[in-house]
Amino acid sequence: MPKPRGRHFFANPGPTNIPDSVLRAMDRPSVDFNDPDFVAVYEAAYAGLKRVLRTGQHLFMYNASGHGAWEASLTNLLSPGDTILVLESGYFSDEWANMARSHGLEVQVVAADWRRGVDIADVRRHLAADAAHAIKAVCAVHNETSTGLMLPLPAIRAALDEAGHPALFLVDTISSLGSLEFRMDEWGIDCVVGGSQKGLMLPTGMSFTGVSAKAFAAHASARLHRFYFDWTMMAERSTKSFIGTIPVHIFYGLRESIRLLEEEGLDNVVARHSRLAEATRRAARAWAANDGPRLFCLSPDRCSESVTTVLMPEGCDGDSLRRTVRERFNVSLGGGLSRLSNRVIRIGHLGDLNEPMLLGALAAVEMGLRIEGVPHGRGGVEAAMAYLAA
Ligand code: PLP
Numbered sequence: 001m002p003k004p005r006g007r008h009f010f011a012n013p014g015p016t017n018i019p020d021s022v023l024r025a026m027d028r029p030s031v032d033f034n035d036p037d038f039v040a041v042y043e044a045a046y047a048g049l050k051r052v053l054r055t056g057q058h059l060f061m062y063n064a065s066g067h068g069a070w071e072a073s074l075t076n077l078l079s080p081g082d083t084i085l086v087l088e089s090g091y092f093s094d095e096w097a098n099m100a101r102s103h104g105l106e107v108q109v110v111a112a113d114w115r116r117g118v119d120i121a122d123v124r125r126h127l128a129a130d131a132a133h134a135i136k137a138v139c140a141v142h143n144e145t146s147t148g149l150m151l152p153l154p155a156i157r158a159a160l161d162e163a164g165h166p167a168l169f170l171v172d173t174i175s176s177l178g179s180l181e182f183r184m185d186e187w188g189i190d191c192v193v194g195g196s197q198k199g200l201m202l203p204t205g206m207s208f209t210g211v212s213a214k215a216f217a218a219h220a221s222a223r224l225h226r227f228y229f230d231w232t233m234m235a236e237r238s239t240k241s242f243i244g245t246i247p248v249h250i251f252y253g254l255r256e257s258i259r260l261l262e263e264e265g266l267d268n269v270v271a272r273h274s275r276l277a278e279a280t281r282r283a284a285r286a287w288a289a290n291d292g293p294r295l296f297c298l299s300p301d302r303c304s305e306s307v308t309t310v311l312m313p314e315g316c317d318g319d320s321l322r323r324t325v326r327e328r329f330n331v332s333l334g335g336g337l338s339r340l341s342n343r344v345i346r347i348g349h350l351g352d353l354n355e356p357m358l359l360g361a362l363a364a365v366e367m368g369l370r371i372e373g374v375p376h377g378r379g380g381v382e383a384a385m386a387y388l389a390a
Pocket of ligand 1: 014065066067068092141143144145146172174175195
C-alpha cells in the first residue's frame with residue numbers, strides 16, 4: 001500500500017508532536033557544552049524545568065528515557081532489602097515495581113482494579129498498619145498512561161500524613177508534567193520522575209528527577225548500587241545536575257518548549273488538556289452505544305486528561321483498528337500494553353495539540369470502526385465538536 005499523503009497525525013500518548021519552533025531551536029550545529037553561550041541555555045532550561053515542576057529544590061537530569069529516571073529514583077534513595085509500597089494503576093506501576101524487585105527491594109503493593117485505581121482508604125490502612133515504619137518509600141504513577149487513569153496525589157500525601165508515616169513519596173509524572181496540574185513542593189512530593197517526550201514536547205532521550213531536601217538527606221545513607229545516576233557525583237559537577245556529555249540540542253529544545261508553556265500559561269495548558277480530554281470522552285461515550293468501544297476508566301474523576309484508553313468490544317481487535325487507521329488515514333494511535341494488549345486503543349491528547357488535530361484523530365478512529373465492522377454508536381466526532389464549540 002502506498003504511503004498516505006498529507007501530514008502524519010500523531011495521537012500517541014508519547015512521544016508527542018514536537019512544535020515547529022522546538023524543532024527549529026534544535027536545528028543547529030554542535031556546540032561545546034562548556035561554551036558560555038550554551039551554559040546560559042542550560043541554566044535557563046534548568047531553571048525553567050524547575051518552574052514547570054513547581055519546585056525550588058534539587059533537580060538531576062540524565063541521558064536516558066523515563067526508565068533511567070525510575071532507576072535513579074530507586075537507587076539513590078534506597079538500600080538492598082528496603083521495603084517500598086507501590087500503588088497499582090496499570091502496566092507502568094507494575095514495571096516500576098518489577099524494577100525495584102530486580103534491585104533487591106521488597107515490594108508491597110496496594111492492589112487495584114486497573115479501571116478504577118487504588119482506594120485511598122486502602123493506602124491509609126496499609127500505612128497505618130506499618131507501625132514499625134518498614135516502608136521507606138511510597139511510589140505512585142500520577143497519570144497511568146496504559147490505563148488512562150490519574151491518581152489524586154494530594155490525597156495520597158494526606159494518607160501519609162494522617163498515618164504519621166515518614167516514608168518518602170515518589171511520583172512518576174512522565175505523562176502528566178506539562179499537561180496536568182502538578183505541584184511538587186506544595187503536594188509534598190519527595191522525588192518526581194519525568195521525561196522529555198510527552199508534555200514537554202521534545203524528542204525522547206532526556207529524563208530527570210526532582211528531589212526534595214528530605215529525599216536528598218535520605219540519599220546520603222542509601223546503599224543501592226549506582227554510578228551514572230548518582231546524585232552526589234552530579235552535585236559535585238560544574239552543572240550540579242548532569243554527568244557525561246550533555247545532549248545540547250535537547251536543551252535548546254527544552255528552553256523553547258518551556259517558553260511555549262509559559263507563553264500559554266501553565267494553568268491554560270492544563271485547561272486546554274482538560275477540554276481536549278473531555279471532548280475525547282464524549283466521543284467515546286457516543287461510540288459505546290450498540291455495545292461499542294467504551295471508556296476503560298470507570299472512575300469519572302480519575303479519567304486521564306492526557307490520554308484516553310478505549311476498551312474494544314469483546315472479540316474486536318484493537319491492533320487491527322490501529323493498523324487500519326494508520327494505513328488508511330496516516331494517524332498513529334497507542335495500543336494496549338501487557339494484559340490490555342489488543343483489548344484497547346489509546347488516544348493521546350497531550351502536548352502540542354489543538355481542537356482540529358484532535359478531531360482529525362477522532363474522525364479517523366470513527367472511520368476505522370466502520371471499516372473494521374466494529375459495532376459502535378455513531379456521532380462520536382459530532383459529540384466532541386458540539387462540546388468544543390460550546
Ligand atoms: N511511566 C509512564 C507513566 C510512562 O508513560 C512511561 C512511558 O510511556 C514510562 C514510565 C517509561 O518511560 P520511557 O518509555 O521513557 O522509558
